[in-house]
Amino acid sequence: MLAKLKLVISFAVVTVGIAYAARAQDLGPGFHKIKDGIYTFAPDQLTTTCSFVVTEAGVVMIDACNSPLDSRRMADAIKKVTDKPIMFLIDTETHSDHTGNHFIFSPPATVINAQGAADGMKKEYNPKRAETLAAKSPEMRQALKGEKMIPPHIEYKDRMTINLGERTFKLIYLKNAHSFADTAVWMPRTGTVRVIGSQCAHVYQFTPNGGVTGCHRQL
Numbered sequence: 001m002l003a004k005l006k007l008v009i010s011f012a013v014v015t016v017g018i019a020y021a022a023r024a025q026d027l028g029p030g031f032h033k034i035k036d037g038i039y040t041f042a043p044d045q046l047t048t049t050c051s052f053v054v055t056e057a058g059v060v061m062i063d064a065c066n067s068p069l070d071s072r073r074m075a076d077a078i079k080k081v082t083d084k085p086i087m088f089l090i091d092t093e094t095h096s097d098h099t100g101n102h103f104i105f106s107p108p109a110t111v112i113n114a115q116g117a118a119d120g121m122k123k124e125y126n127p128k129r130a131e132t133l134a135a136k137s138p139e140m141r142q143a144l145k146g147e148k149m150i151p152p153h154i155e156y157k158d159r160m161t162i163n164l165g166e167r168t169f170k171l172i173y174l175k176n177a178h179s180f181a182d183t184a185v186w187m188p189r190t191g192t193v194r195v196i197g198s199q200c201a202h203v204y205q206f207t208p209n210g211g212v213t214g215c216h217r218q219l
């Protein structure tokens with residue numbers, strides 16, 4: 001399932017934002033506050049991350065988390081930070097550690113990735129994924145309730161801009177970077193995006209200090 005090239009996307013630099021009541025440490029282990037309203041969830045050093053950004057008009061998630069248990073933790077964390085709904089879920093690639101748990105967030109989230117993502121997900125789909133995961137623990141079985149594959153509702157070509165509340169998200173298609181369809185997400189008003197195709201594991205999309213560790217050298 002995992003190709004050699006990995007994607008690491010990070011936000012960097014400044015933001016002026018609204019102060020949200022919840023602190024990252026209130027959200028549970030593995031949650032990091034990058035900037036006001038921008039959080040990432042890295043369960044451990046080896047697990048694929050997922051992130052969420054709060055706006056005045058709702059939440060944007062980036063990737064759907066590695067396991068259904070992680071996704072449930074993410075959903076709980078978002079509820080602690082805001083009562084606004086998840087409006088969009090942007091995938092940065094098609095593999096199941098990013099896309100297999102769409103069902104936990106959508107509805108209400110509209111899922112977005114680049115052209116070719118749905119075809120890619122269908123090609124890579126493992127019909128035994130839920131069964132295999134469910135065998136791990138009763139908690140995992142419970143977290144899988146309602147499991148089904150949800151391909152992106154929207155596939156864009158080359159570029160897409162989402163304006164939600166006070167924030168802007170620029171989606172940039174990355175050709176042949178890692179999976180059948182890969183997206184970098186850039187928030188121009190809050191910082192820059194760095195996109196790194198490397199052989200390092202896609203552990204961090206955001207890091208707590210807004211940078212990327214350990215991956216640059218492998219470019």
Ligand SMILES: [Zn+2]
Nearest residue numbers: 002093095179
């Ligand atoms: Zn991948």
